[in-house]
Amino acid sequence: MTTTSAALNSNEPQRVVAPLEIMDSQEEEEKELLCKETSDDDDDDEYDSDYDDDEDSSSGSWKDLIVWSEWRQHGVAILVAILATILATVWQHYAQQQEHDYHLFESSSSSSASSNAYASTFRHEHLDGYQRTANISFCPSTLKSKVEQHLELFDFHVPLESVDAVQLHYVADAMEDDDYSTVLAKRVPSKLTIHDPEYHCLRQRVVQANENKKSYVTGTTYFYQPPSFLDMYPHLKDILPEQQQQQPTKSITGLTDKNKKKRQPKPASLSFTGFAAKFINLSPHPILLHWDGKGGHANSQRLVGEIAPFDSLGTATTPGQSFFVSPVYDSSHALDRWVVTADDSVMVHEDSTKNHHKWTPADWQLYHMQMANLEFAQHYLIASHRTWLAHFPRPFPVHPMIAATHVGQQHSVKLEDRTLPLEVVSVTPRVLAMDDFLTHDECQALMSLAAAQGLQGSTLYAGGMAQQQRDLSTRSSTNAWLSRETSQLTDRIYRRAAQLLQMKESLLQQPAFYHHDEDDEEAPDYTQHSIAESLQVVRYQPGEEYTAHHDFVYPSARHRYQPTRYATLLLYLNDDFTGGQTNFPRAVNPSKHDGITITPKAGKAVLFYNMLPDGNVDDLSQHQSLPVENGEKWLANLWVWDPVIN
Ligand SMILES: O=C(O)CCC(=O)C(=O)O
Numbered sequence: 001m002t003t004t005s006a007a008l009n010s011n012e013p014q015r016v017v018a019p020l021e022i023m024d025s026q027e028e029e030e031k032e033l034l035c036k037e038t039s040d041d042d043d044d045d046e047y048d049s050d051y052d053d054d055e056d057s058s059s060g061s062w063k064d065l066i067v068w069s070e071w072r073q074h075g076v077a078i079l080v081a082i083l084a085t086i087l088a089t090v091w092q093h094y095a096q097q098q099e100h101d102y103h104l105f106e107s108s109s110s111s112s113a114s115s116n117a118y119a120s121t122f123r124h125e126h127l128d129g130y131q132r133t134a135n136i137s138f139c140p141s142t143l144k145s146k147v148e149q150h151l152e153l154f155d156f157h158v159p160l161e162s163v164d165a166v167q168l169h170y171v172a173d174a175m176e177d178d179d180y181s182t183v184l185a186k187r188v189p190s191k192l193t194i195h196d197p198e199y200h201c202l203r204q205r206v207v208q209a210n211e212n213k214k215s216y217v218t219g220t221t222y223f224y225q226p227p228s229f230l231d232m233y234p235h236l237k238d239i240l241p242e243q244q245q246q247q248p249t250k251s252i253t254g255l256t257d258k259n260k261k262k263r264q265p266k267p268a269s270l271s272f273t274g275f276a277a278k279f280i281n282l283s284p285h286p287i288l289l290h291w292d293g294k295g296g297h298a299n300s301q302r303l304v305g306e307i308a309p310f311d312s313l314g315t316a317t318t319p320g321q322s323f324f325v326s327p328v329y330d331s332s333h334a335l336d337r338w339v340v341t342a343d344d345s346v347m348v349h350e351d352s353t354k355n356h357h358k359w360t361p362a363d364w365q366l367y368h369m370q371m372a373n374l375e376f377a378q379h380y381l382i383a384s385h386r387t388w389l390a391h392f393p394r395p396f397p398v399h400p401m402i403a404a405t406h407v408g409q410q411h412s413v414k415l416e417d418r419t420l421p422l423e424v425v426s427v428t429p430r431v432l433a434m435d436d437f438l439t440h441d442e443c444q445a446l447m448s449l450a451a452a453q454g455l456q457g458s459t460l461y462a463g464g465m466a467q468q469q470r471d472l473s474t475r476s477s478t479n480a481w482l483s484r485e486t487s488q489l490t491d492r493i494y495r496r497a498a499q500l501l502q503m504k505e506s507l508l509q510q511p512a513f514y515h516h517d518e519d520d521e522e523a524p525d526y527t528q529h530s531i532a533e534s535l536q537v538v539r540y541q542p543g544e545e546y547t548a549h550h551d552f553v554y555p556s557a558r559h560r561y562q563p564t565r566y567a568t569l570l571l572y573l574n575d576d577f578t579g580g581q582t583n584f585p586r587a588v589n590p591s592k593h594d595g596i597t598i599t600p601k602a603g604k605a606v607l608f609y610n611m612l613p614d615g616n617v618d619d620l621s622q623h624q625s626l627p628v629e630n631g632e633k634w635l636a637n638l639w640v641w642d643p644v645i646n
């Protein structure tokens with residue numbers, strides 16, 4: 001018999017989900033689902049009988065004591081009773097330890113019950129029924145019809161050896177196991193039933209793949225297909241006389257066919273060549289990602305951040321930039337080095353120690369989650385011509401996304417006290433603007449509040465333990481964070497922001513019982529309640545800027561929700577300065593080679609989405625604050641996450 005502890009310490013990769021081929025009935029499926037090695041009843045029996053023996057032997061010693069003198073009888077009896085109590089306590093503790101380690105698989109177990117209680121008590125209602133696998137299908141006959149305009153179906157493959165990792169998402173969904181801690185530790189109820197028909201379809205597909213000797217199963221999902229260029233800029237259709245009107249020989253402009261062809265509108269070729277690069281750590285060790293600096297000089301190297309084992313991190317870059325990863329304990333020793341190109345923007349660091357035999361079962365699961373992701377990314381790229389920067393499977397955003405079918409499209413947004421127009425400035429990326437979102441007095445008051453609180457050097461997100469870091473060559477401004485509760489004014493701005501974003505106001509509210517303890521890493525993070533960060537009021541002085549970057553964070557394999565910054569609301573607080581425009585250098589447009597540029601105007605709000613409707617983060621959402629020339633630029637950022645804040 002394989003003992004439980006041997007199975008857990010085994011160096012072999014463990015299949016979390018039992019092999020599918022051997023399961024016929026639903027009952028077997030439930031029984032076999034996860035953790036074969038967890039049901040070591042034999043071990044239990046052994047413990048039980050040992051324990052009984054102990055009881056017997058202690059009662060046996062009582063019988064022997066009868067012949068002893070009375071004082072001895074009492075003294076020894078007390079001694080034996082104490083010993084028996086100690087023995088029983090020690091044994092009970094040991095047995096509990098065993099149970100804690102290996103037998104927390106019933107949903108009634110205290111630990112998982114309490115963690116589920118947290119989940120259900122404190123979760124936002126908008127996450128009810130949240131499924132990471134929501135928009136993928138392994139049942140060709142039950143393909144959903146197009147759920148939204150501009151979403152197109154495509155097929156992808158999951159390698160058979162990664163199917164267990166995909167099934168794990170269904171199990172985590174069924175258990176509402178947000179950070180996979182329960183499924184990866186194999187603390188799964190043995191009687192867990194998964195009602196999702198897609199899960200059962202996947203299992204059938206695996207059986208079929210085995211029968212047909214295929215090494216993969218096929219799934220279907222959607223990618224975002226933006227409107228055609230001419231649909232984005234419909235007014236340009238006017239200069240396309242014949243093709244539109246299907247009169248090839250007559251021209252209303254009198255242009256020859258040749259000239260007309262020249263005049264046919266097409267997107268401006270952009271001079272900006274930046275893009276997002278993603279670095280995947282396929283090793284069980286945390287690593288540090290560094291930018292190699294200008295010309296690879298050590299003194300201009302910069303830490304991008306820490307990448308957790310089997311997780312990823314990314315950054316905005318340009319072709320030809322060089323990056324390297326190092327062990328956390330030796331930041332100068334390069335394990336891998338890459339030069340990125342626009343065609344090769346996903347870099348993978350493999351386990352350089354090659355100690356695969358030391359990987360834990362959880363390591364193997366995370367590894368296969370990444371392998372399935374990489375495979376999916378290839379199919380997504382072929383279908384959409386975009387790099388998949390999220391983590392498969394990533395459901396569509398749960399929050400509404402305001403339509404942007406063409407530039408100049410006008411929405412009318414009802415705010416508490418007035419109705420204001422909201423205009424589409426760019427379709428890809430999706431950018432909308434609203435004048436007079438804030439009054440002059442509100443702008444002034446926000447700047448005063450921030451100044452009173454004190455401005456500090458702005459930082460960049462660096463992931464993992466590296467947290468935030470200051471980098472003057474990228475972001476030289478100063479800023480202050482104002483929580484919604486700071487004042488009636490900030491509260492009012494959040495409420496108005498919810499109206500603009502078409503979201504429920506309560507989603508942007510911090511819970512009253514927020515008491516996250518910075519010093520205690522174990523403390524539950526109640527910030528999950530609000531999907532909005534505190535307002536970040538930023539001040540740029542002459543020469544200060546924020547070079548082209550993305551606001552999204554790279555969704556993690558470790559989080560069932562895969563939270564990321566969904567939307568950014570920029571609020572300009574003044575305009576008595578020159579320079580400091582907000583520029584989207586990759587925005588598709590007919591005539592400007594530097595994308596789309598917005599000139600700050602006090603009170604104006606700019607809303608843009610960092611995600612696409614298909615669940616990917618939007619590489620084209622890259623943006624920058626151009627350097628301020630004269631005067632000071634003030635602005636506030638409000639970031640809203642999907643589906644929850646991290
Ligand atoms: O200042 C701006 O125009 C943009 C600011 C920005 O992108 C940011 O703070 O993330």
Ligand SMILES: [Fe+2]
Pocket residue numbers: 549550551623
């Ligand atoms: Fe930004």
